[in-house]
Amino acid sequence: xxxxxxxxxxxxxxxxxxxxxxxxxxxxxxxxxxxxxxxxxxxxxxxxxxxxxxxxxxxxxxxxxxxxxxxxxxxxxxxxxxxxxxxxxxxxxxxxxxxxxx
Amino acid sequence: xxxxxxxxxxxxxxxxxxxxxxxxxxxxxxxxxxxxxxxxxxxxxxxxxxxxxxxxxxxxxxxxxxxxxxxxxxxxxxxxxxxxxxxxxxxxxxxxxxxxxxxxxxxxxxxxxxxxxxxxxxxxxxxxxxxxxxxxxxxxxxxxxxxxxxxxxxxxxxxxxxxxxxxxxxxxxxxxxxxxxxxxxxxxxxxxxxxxxxxxxxxxxxxxxxxxxxx
Numbered sequence: 001x002x003x004x005x006x007x008x009x010x011x012x013x014x015x016x017x018x019x020x021x022x023x024x025x026x027x028x029x030x031x032x033x034x035x036x037x038x039x040x041x042x043x044x045x046x047x048x049x050x051x052x053x054x055x056x057x058x059x060x061x062x063x064x065x066x067x068x069x070x071x072x073x074x075x076x077x078x079x080x081x082x083x084x085x086x087x088x089x090x091x092x093x094x095x096x097x098x099x100x101x102x
Numbered sequence: 103x104x105x106x107x108x109x110x111x112x113x114x115x116x117x118x119x120x121x122x123x124x125x126x127x128x129x130x131x132x133x134x135x136x137x138x139x140x141x142x143x144x145x146x147x148x149x150x151x152x153x154x155x156x157x158x159x160x161x162x163x164x165x166x167x168x169x170x171x172x173x174x175x176x177x178x179x180x181x182x183x184x185x186x187x188x189x190x191x192x193x194x195x196x197x198x199x200x201x202x203x204x205x206x207x208x209x210x211x212x213x214x215x216x217x218x219x220x221x222x223x224x225x226x227x228x229x230x231x232x233x234x235x236x237x238x239x240x241x242x243x244x245x246x247x248x249x250x251x252x253x254x255x256x257x258x259x260x261x262x263x264x265x266x267x268x269x270x271x272x273x274x275x276x277x278x279x280x281x282x283x284x285x286x287x288x289x290x291x292x293x294x295x296x297x298x299x300x301x302x303x304x305x306x307x308x309x310x311x312x313x314x315x316x317x
Contacts, residue, residue, distance in 0.1 A: 003169035007159050008142045011176045012149030016206060018183040022191030023205040024198060031185055034315060039181050041283035041314040043154075046178050047271035048284035049307035050158055052291040054264035057165060057303075061296050070261025074268055084269050085124060091265030092258030099256065 066102075070095035111229015114215050121211075122237040123244075129156055130245020132263065135254045136164035140246035147242040151209060151235055154270055155179040161263055162301055171301025178308050186213050193224040207231025279313050286310035 001009075017025075031039075055071045056062050070091035077087045126147060133143035138160060150156055155176035162172040187208050193216075194201045207228055216227035254260060274280050287310035294303035 004138050004142050004163065006169050007163065007172045007176070008138075008146045008149075010173050011155065011159055011180075012146060014177050015150045015152060015155065015180045015183065016202075018180055019187050019208045020202050020205045021184045022187035022189065023194040023201040026188055027191055029188070031188065036185055037279075037314040038311050039185055039314075041280050042178050042181050042308065042311045044271055044274035044280045044284040045287035045307060045310040045313075046158070046175060046304070047154070047267050047274070048287040048310075049291045049304045050161070050175070050267040051264050051271060052288050053165070053167075053295065053304055054161055054260075054267060056292075057295055057300070059166065060299065062292070066258070067261040067264060070258060071264045071268060074261075074265030077265075078269055078272050084121065084266070087269045088128070088262040088265050092262040094258070095261030096256060096258035099258070 066095040066098040069098055105225075107223055107225020108229040108232075109225075111212075111215070111223075111226035111231075112233050113229075114218075114226060115211070115230035115233040118211060119233060119237055122234045123241040125153055126238040126241020127245035127248075128241075128262070129153070129160065130242040130247070131249040131252065131254070131259065132157065132160045132164065132245075133242070134246050134249030135259070136160045138163065140243070143246050144239060144243050147239045148235075150176070150180075151206060151238060152180050152183070153238075154267070157263060157266065158304075162304065165300055167301025167304070168299075171305050174305045174308070183208065186210075189213075190216065190222045190227065193222045193227070195224070204228060204231075207235060209234055279316060282316075283310045283313040286313060 051071070055067050056064060073094040074087050074091040077090045082090070129147065130143055134140070146156055158179055159172040159176040162175055187205055190208065190213065194204055209231060211234060212227045212230035215230045216222050252259070271284060275284060287307035290307045290310060291303045294306055
């Protein structure tokens with residue numbers, strides 16, 4: 001199987017089981033507090049790692065290019081409480097603008 | 103029956119309907135750019151139906167991180183669905199098969215809107231869930247169809263994705279442990295990026311969740 005289909009099928013199957021965890025498998029039982037505590041901070045940890053890899057990641061190197069300016073503009077938009085789509089468009093537009101004129 | 107609450111759910115989801123449509127399309131564009139092909143992108147939207155995990159998987163594949171890193175990162179992002187689905191477990195009626203099928207409509211938005219009145223409402227969760235699923239899958243198909251028309255770098259798409267992850271991250275930063283975990287994960291990633299093969303930094307960064315065990 002190609003790597004892409006492996007990802008699609010494994011992630012799909014496990015996510016289906018995760019969403020069914022309560023309604024099908026565990027009912028109203030609760031997860032142990034230590035597991036909940038780990039899950040609680042998993043999302044911020046993974047999202048922070050994704051911000052870094054997507055903003056400055058290269059092929060086994062750190063690349064500082066127009067993406068960094070785009071993310072900085074996005075940060076400003078987030079501080080100004082702009083909606084999610086506006087944040088994304090602002091980042092894309094500023095990176096595209098810099099590429100076009102610099 | 104719950105028909106009227108289902109309709110209420112669809113109505114409650116409508117003001118937010120642009121988001122799954124446009125994000126679905128954005129995922130389709132990124133997926134094509136990452137070499138996923140339209141069929142795998144649409145199948146992923148239909149089965150995984152969870153935005154941040156799908157974007158994570160596609161962006162890791164796009165940057166050559168490999169299948170294992172894409173799977174680990176996506177599943178760690180979806181781990182939250184275990185506690186979310188346990189919280190709403192009691193509202194799902196009927197047979198095992200029906201509960202398995204309907205529990206797939208649990209997404210952040212349907213979960214949040216269903217619990218708005220203080221107790222979780224089954225009809226609302228289903229209504230919002232069905233609406234979002236249709237728009238998410240349809241948006242993805244649309245995105246894969248037009249994805250080839252753009253040069254992703256010329257329109258700044260590569261800057262839009264870190265921006266998306268940043269915007270998704272900020273609402274989590276309400277507790278010290280979450281902030282510590284995010285900073286640690288970012289630090290691990292920065293240190294490993296120049297020396298480790300693509301994909302490994304993001305997997306290693308998941309160790310930062312050990313901050314959750316700190317009292």
